[in-house]
Amino acid sequence: MSFLRNTLNKIKPHFLKGGKLEKLYPAYDAFETFLFVPNHTTITKCHVRDSIDLKRTMGTVILALIPCLIFGCYNIGYQYYSQFDPSFITQNFNGFFNLFLYGLMKVFPMIVVSYGVGLSIEFAFAVFRKHPVNEGYLVTGMLIPLIFPIDCPLWIVALSVVFAVIIGKEVFGGTGMNILNPALLARGFAFFAYPTKLSGDKVWVSQGSTDTISGETALGELATLVKDNVSEAHVNDVLSNFGSDGSYSLLNSFLGFIPGSIGETSVVAVLIGAGILLLTGLGSWRIMFSALIGGFFMASIFKFWGANPFMELNPIHQLCIGGFMFAIVFMATDPVSAAQTNTGKLVYGFLCGFLGIMIRVFNPAYPEGIMLAILFMNVMAPLIDHYVVQASIKRRMNRINI
């Protein structure tokens, strides 16, 4: 430790004012404070401070994402081998590890690209604007791979990151000033710019070296039910897949053994993450809870309405498929782009869930309705807060008139 500290002390003067590398100070500072919590002491009125800082906050959120990442890697291997060579799947630790390793080999490059590209831009902006590197991207950089299909080309990931960080965040002034959630924006960008690479039945399951493996997401499968002139045989075929023995059964959807974006499939892994966020108090229970209610409410209305087989899906099942759970736990709760007031959070969360299910069922071409719903609600969040704050202002005004 003292060796590290001494080295840093030795090179630090080069980055300070008057040093040769003065301009690169924000980059140096980011590395130094990553290694060491700095020796800064309080100079303002409050002489003692809470131990928490943004690094700890972001670190904890990444920790909450780890279960999704691990299961995601495993599921990639599982989906691949269940078609390529089912005998490879064994019920012991070795089997688990091999499948996990296969998935990790596929996911790792995406994580590297996401962090590499995103952090480079963050550092460049920090140096250019002379402000410290904000930790916000640490979470975004992990979220982005988790919400992309496994066979999405790396260059699309890279391009989406560039778009999300520059247009979504830096033009507004960096982390804390953005209006939209950067990770969702990356996904939205890829979805609309390269629709063929982010939909269909080829991208959700790793192809390996073959080109024969196919796998549709649960939502993609359901979307085929609402097209014109669907044969009854097809409807029964799909619905049986969603029955208790089918590949998209409630149990499989809950555990996560279905094709989908890397981190989103397992409700169990998402719930572990949600548990970490709620226990540490870093995720808003208001948003998670009300989004769940909102989604369930909309799904129940559809169930009651029952205009097509998609709508008739059991509401719980509806919530377990697609990215719904992942999005309301990790995306809707992003404190920067969500509503900021407590009452506002309840309204915001409810509408996220409500609209998310509504979009996916009404327009099956947009299976990731929750993504669009949250992006839409990100834009609406300041308006919700405005009305909540206005109510307080009105109470204060009324006090004077009495």
Added chain:
Amino acid sequence: MEVKISKGKNISLKGSAEKVCSEFLSATYSVKPVNFHGLKPKLSVKVGDSVLAGGSLFFDKEFEKIQFVSPVSGIVEKIIRGEKRKLLEIVIKANKKNRYKKYNISGYKKYNNDKLKELFFESGLWSLIKQRPFSTVADPVKLPKSIFISCFDSSPLAPDYDFILSHKEKEFQKGIDVISSFCNGKVHMNVDGDADSDFFKNIEGVQLNKFHGPHPAGNVGIQIHHIDPINKGDVVWVLSPQSIITIGNFFLTGKYENNKTIAVTGSELKKPKYFNVFQGVNVFELLKGNLKSGKKRFISGNVLHGDTIEENGHIGFFEEQITVIPEGDYYELFGWAMPGFKKYSFSRAFLSSLFPQKKLTLDTNMHGEERAYVVSGQYENLVPMDIFPVQLIKSILVEDIELMEKLGIYEVAPEDFALCEFACTSKMPVQDILRHGLDLVKKECS
């Protein structure tokens, strides 16, 4: 009236004062004009002058009748100035025996308000009265709609007023009687509803309000908000119980005797206890032999909103507590990633939340760097008022005065947001921002 407060948090630190009190006289005392926020002081003495206890040291340039007086008799030893010759501190070398300036108080009961005010101005008693909004010396022109006395302090290691005030009923009652003549409204005396205090039960001429709940329940700003909130144009006076005693004592003896009991607290003291001292006592002599080794920070006041002072500095005008805590100027390898069994946090992001310590030792480390706002919902749980703290702070950052007024800036003082500054993930200097906002509004209003 009983008020239950649910938002807020108590921070329980090591080093609370044992209920033992001893007399203490130091060689020097000081009065700091900077303790009266916004005051433009003009000196009435120079180095080498001799003053009596209760004799003027400086006065308000904008309202010259308001005098700020010496707590002891002696010789003006030093006048300390800061940047741009700003007057920081007037140090008086005390005589062995205190000689008082005698004020004529006979027949004060028949005085009308204006005449009584003159006496307050001249004798330095006016400087004991703070006003809300803005938390400054009371406006001499505008009389208050009500007067608030917070009779308990909920901040960390705070002195216990029940202990401090015992045997001073006579002075306290006198002080209440005199001060209430300035106000047509009520005098509110707010006590800790959870403590069983005998002292305050027998005081007459006040409305007794009981407050339950964690810090900042003892902050007078919170109490005003719940009992008689301030609107634009209102003025409320706030006084500490020991100021009431100084006023009461004055009208019993004719002497300005700003004598108070202070708590000497903090984890870096061998024996935290109470001392009976004159205002502005020198802390070096007071703490001699009572300090543990290591680098320390000396705070006049408490850890949440006190002022840093030198090791040989003097206690501030309104403070009734000295806190000594360790400095935290150390590096910590991967400090943000460690499990943190001993790291205190309001959040539960460290394992310390599973094994809470009963009494904490906190140092002055920032535990991170300043950032833009990212996390939301933190402040809301720490400010027990119908106020949106983050929105208010943001309105100050953009200097939108109209919005500040709408969001309730008249009702707050920096100390009411001290817990927000403590807890802030982004390490915002919340109290400084709030003070800036108050200054802006005050300037706009005058």
